[in-house]
Amino acid sequence: MTVSAGQALPALRLTGISKRFGSLVANADIDLELAPGEVLALLGENGAGKSTLVSILFGHYLADSGRIEVFGQPLPPGDPAAALAAGIGMVHQHFTLADNLSVLDNVMLGSEPLWQAFSRRRAGRAKLLDTATRFGLAIDPEASVGRLSVGERQRVEILKALWRGARILILDEPTAVLTPQESEQLFETLSVLVREGLSLVFISHKLAEVLRVCDRVAVLRAGRLVAERPARGTSRAELAELMVGRSVQAPTRLRRAPGEVVLDIDQVSTPAGRHGRLDNTSLQVRAGEIVAIAGVAGNGQQALAGLACGLATARRGRVTVTGEALPARPRAWISRKVARIPEDRHAVGVIGDLTVWENAVSERLHTPSFSRFGWIRRAAARAFAISLVEGFDIRLSGIEVPARTLSGGNMQKLVLARALAVGGSEAPVLIVANQPTWGLDIGAVAEIHRKLLEAAAAGAAVLVISEDLDEIMTIADRVAAIFKGRLSAALPVEEWTPGKLGLAMAGTSPDAAEHIDAA
Amino acid sequence: MSELYDIVASSAFWIAVLRIATPLIFGTLGVLLCERAGVLNLGIEGIMVAGAFTGWLAVFQGADLWTGVLVAAMVGALLGLVHASLTVWLGVSQHVSGLGLTLLAASLAAYAYRVSFPTVSSPPTIEAFAPLEALSAVPLIGPALGAQTAMTILALMLVPIVGWTLQRTPAGLAVRMAGENPAAVEAQGLSVLAVRTSAVMAGSALMGVAGAFLTLSAFNAFFFNMVNGRGWICVALVVFASWRPGKALLGALLFAAFDALQLRLQQSSGLLPVTLPYQLYLMLPYLLSIVALVVMARRAAYPQALMKPYRKGER
Numbered sequence: 001m002t003v004s005a006g007q008a009l010p011a012l013r014l015t016g017i018s019k020r021f022g023s024l025v026a027n028a029d030i031d032l033e034l035a036p037g038e039v040l041a042l043l044g045e046n047g048a049g050k051s052t053l054v055s056i057l058f059g060h061y062l063a064d065s066g067r068i069e070v071f072g073q074p075l076p077p078g079d080p081a082a083a084l085a086a087g088i089g090m091v092h093q094h095f096t097l098a099d100n101l102s103v104l105d106n107v108m109l110g111s112e113p114l115w116q117a118f119s120r121r122r123a124g125r126a127k128l129l130d131t132a133t134r135f136g137l138a139i140d141p142e143a144s145v146g147r148l149s150v151g152e153r154q155r156v157e158i159l160k161a162l163w164r165g166a167r168i169l170i171l172d173e174p175t176a177v178l179t180p181q182e183s184e185q186l187f188e189t190l191s192v193l194v195r196e197g198l199s200l201v202f203i204s205h206k207l208a209e210v211l212r213v214c215d216r217v218a219v220l221r222a223g224r225l226v227a228e229r230p231a232r233g234t235s236r237a238e239l240a241e242l243m244v245g246r247s248v249q250a251p252t253r254l255r256r257a258p259g260e261v262v263l264d265i266d267q268v269s270t271p272a273g274r275h276g277r278l279d280n281t282s283l284q285v286r287a288g289e290i291v292a293i294a295g296v297a298g299n300g301q302q303a304l305a306g307l308a309c310g311l312a313t314a315r316r317g318r319v320t321v322t323g324e325a326l327p328a329r330p331r332a333w334i335s336r337k338v339a340r341i342p343e344d345r346h347a348v349g350v351i352g353d354l355t356v357w358e359n360a361v362s363e364r365l366h367t368p369s370f371s372r373f374g375w376i377r378r379a380a381a382r383a384f385a386i387s388l389v390e391g392f393d394i395r396l397s398g399i400e401v402p403a404r405t406l407s408g409g410n411m412q413k414l415v416l417a418r419a420l421a422v423g424g425s426e427a428p429v430l431i432v433a434n435q436p437t438w439g440l441d442i443g444a445v446a447e448i449h450r451k452l453l454e455a456a457a458a459g460a461a462v463l464v465i466s467e468d469l470d471e472i473m474t475i476a477d478r479v480a481a482i483f484k485g486r487l488s489a490a491l492p493v494e495e496w497t498p499g500k501l502g503l504a505m506a507g508t509s510p511d512a513a514e515h516i517d518a519a
Numbered sequence: 520m521s522e523l524y525d526i527v528a529s530s531a532f533w534i535a536v537l538r539i540a541t542p543l544i545f546g547t548l549g550v551l552l553c554e555r556a557g558v559l560n561l562g563i564e565g566i567m568v569a570g571a572f573t574g575w576l577a578v579f580q581g582a583d584l585w586t587g588v589l590v591a592a593m594v595g596a597l598l599g600l601v602h603a604s605l606t607v608w609l610g611v612s613q614h615v616s617g618l619g620l621t622l623l624a625a626s627l628a629a630y631a632y633r634v635s636f637p638t639v640s641s642p643p644t645i646e647a648f649a650p651l652e653a654l655s656a657v658p659l660i661g662p663a664l665g666a667q668t669a670m671t672i673l674a675l676m677l678v679p680i681v682g683w684t685l686q687r688t689p690a691g692l693a694v695r696m697a698g699e700n701p702a703a704v705e706a707q708g709l710s711v712l713a714v715r716t717s718a719v720m721a722g723s724a725l726m727g728v729a730g731a732f733l734t735l736s737a738f739n740a741f742f743f744n745m746v747n748g749r750g751w752i753c754v755a756l757v758v759f760a761s762w763r764p765g766k767a768l769l770g771a772l773l774f775a776a777f778d779a780l781q782l783r784l785q786q787s788s789g790l791l792p793v794t795l796p797y798q799l800y801l802m803l804p805y806l807l808s809i810v811a812l813v814v815m816a817r818r819a820a821y822p823q824a825l826m827k828p829y830r831k832g833e834r
Contacts, residue, residue, distance in 0.1 A: 081708030
């Protein structure tokens with residue numbers, strides 16, 4: 001993966017691309033080139049304009065100004081069909097696949113004239129198997145996409161582009177949904193693609209993998225291209241600073257001896273629901289410690305989170321908080337100072353169309369502080385909301401705006417502030433945080449982590465459920481992996497390596513993992 | 520029980536089944552096409568009224584019968600375009616738009632009828648489709664087929680045609696994908712708007728034809744209320760059919776069989792020891808449809824993007 005200097009014709013040349021959404025400048029005058037056979041990283045925080053830029057490139061959006069050339073030929077704007085024809089393929093972050101259809105259907109869609117009375121499936125299938133063999137991406141063409149693993153689906157998404165003859169492949173946050181092992185496989189695939197002559201644009205905000213797989217890094221910030229660097233010779237610290245625009249202080253861990261057991265989940269099983277189940281699972285979280293649960297989505301994390309904050313009940317086994325079994329009413333748990341940070345802030349964390357102050361009091365609307373004779377005490381509620389906004393430095397234009405207008409980081413800070421205020425003037429006893437920093441940028445992540453670490457230091461027991469191994473390694477005292485509703489032993493974080501954790505997340509026991517690490 | 524057997528074994532029963540099923544087959548295929556592309560079309564009830572009226576009017580004004588069918592199809596497609604522009608282009612609630620379209624189309628048809636025939640007391644008639652007696656020679660099902668018109672044969676032929684189109688053609692794949700994940704359609708370089716609009720227009724054309732069958736084949740005149748909820752039955756039959764044309768045919772025939780059976784049960788007094796109110800017999804097909812629907816819908820695989828508007832560039 002090296003750049004041969006002085007290429008006459010770049011694979012891709014963007015000139016002066018600008019795009020505004022209302023008053024928001026998503027892309028401002030971006031110039032970028034991609035050499036043939038090069039792997040270019042497009043790095044930036046959420047909202048920096050990475051996705052907008054590649055959406056323009058692929059024709060999902062129409063740029064306000066600027067031009068795109070592919071191998072010297074101008075690309076007609078706003079037309080995905082033209083982008084495909086020019087050899088641009090895109091692996092979307094949210095896969096563009098239909099679960100109920102076969103792999104072959106997904107691949108062949110749109111490749112034939114629509115008036116044709118039949119589809120040339122046999123030829124299409126042969127070509128798919130051919131492509132799969134050439135690039136080492138084994139797949140069953142007739143398999144229904146819904147039955148494939150996440151890694152396999154991504155493979156289909158890549159094969160779709162290759163089948164259409166892509167020479168430039170754009171990968172939008174391709175590792176966001178993968179386990180470490182699956183990521184490794186992806187990186188191997190990427191090197192095969194480059195060997196076969198493709199040029200790649202790799203979008204990410206994970207610095208380590210960017211430095212590992214890319215030749216060159218382009219950093220976007222607030223819609224502008226702020227830096228271009230060869231990957232060799234730059235560092236994570238430099239890139240992080242370029243992304244955020246200031247130096248980021250990673251939160252420091254404040255260690256203290258864990259206190260008594262707060263959350264005690266004892267041999268619990270839950271019925272299989274839409275979001276997985278738990279199978280004879282035990283876990284203890286002590287006061288003052290952060291226990292993190294690592295796992296690929298859908299292995300029972302939601303069941304565990306629901307159980308730990310009173311939203312779900314166990315079919316077998318026992319759950320106690322400070323030695324007491326609480327009734328299966330979320331309100332009872334809240335009044336016992338159990339704080340909850342739900343997984344999806346948009347769907348569950350806030351009610352988007354209600355104002356910020358209404359959301360701020362929504363968990364404690366029934367308490368005398370905020371309601372009297374069935375009427376909301378609006379002044380008290382507003383004062384409370386303002387105290388949260390000030391205490392957590394939530395940036396907004398006022399507490400009367402709908403919560404959905406907040407940025408991801410500020411919305412999550414609102415959720416966190418509300419959760420941590422659960423004990424009133426006292427600290428919460430237990431904090432259950434499910435994917436607390438999902439989709440947030442580095443700055444916001446650091447702030448959320450700092451707040452969680454402070455809460456633990458103040459004596460709260462903290463249960464963090466996360467798919468982000470960096471996050472787990474940063475804040476957790478003990479870590480357990482969850483796989484198919486079963487938890488591995490919760491070992492101190494120092495005893496885990498990312499490889500070992502990845503294997504445990506895939507269901508291999510840590511002991512077996514140790515052998516693999518040794519071998 | 521022998522009386523029940525006599526009813527079911529008679530060719531008159533099966534003649535009635537096919538005749539009752541025909542508009543349901545057209546209509547169900549129409550709803551199925553729309554929903555496979557991700558658009559619920561509750562305009563069907565009104566589109567059927569409009570198709571029944573315009574098809575009949577064209578023939579009454581001197582056009583031949585097939586032209587009447589074509590006019591009904593085109594009116595259906597046009598109303599489908601209205602629904603598509605509201606729901607597909609503007610992303611309006613598909614329930615609201617569909618129900619609005621039903622009210623609009625049915626009322627417009629009634630209004631146009633009143634304006635066209637301000638003074639008649641009994642509905643004017645036309646020369647309807649004649650039965651295809653040549654088909655009586657077909658073994659076994661000949662007696663039932665011979666009493667049907669060309670429109671019933673067309674409906675039966677459409678089932679495999681729609682099935683083939685959906686499963687085996689590039690256009691059918693695009694329609695199914697638009698109903699499963701419109702973002703995938705866009706990512707493969709096709710226009711979601713075009714695919715969904717075409718599917719809704721084609722489906723609505725079939726709904727118009729379903730209406731025309733009533734005035735051009737089943738009867739020879741246009742009455743108010745002649746569609747009488749058949750459109751809603753089609754919407755339910757699509758769920759019953761799990762969005763598959765072959766099962767849609769089965770569902771239409773099943774419903775028609777219950778309907779034909781209840782008509783005959785009302786007339787045969789000897790079957791039950793007590794006399795039941797006739798309304799109970801009228802309920803029978805609907806009751807059994809609900810039961811069948813509950814049983815079948817439990818494992819129905821909805822098109823994943825059904826009723827989800829797609830806006831380009833949004834996640």
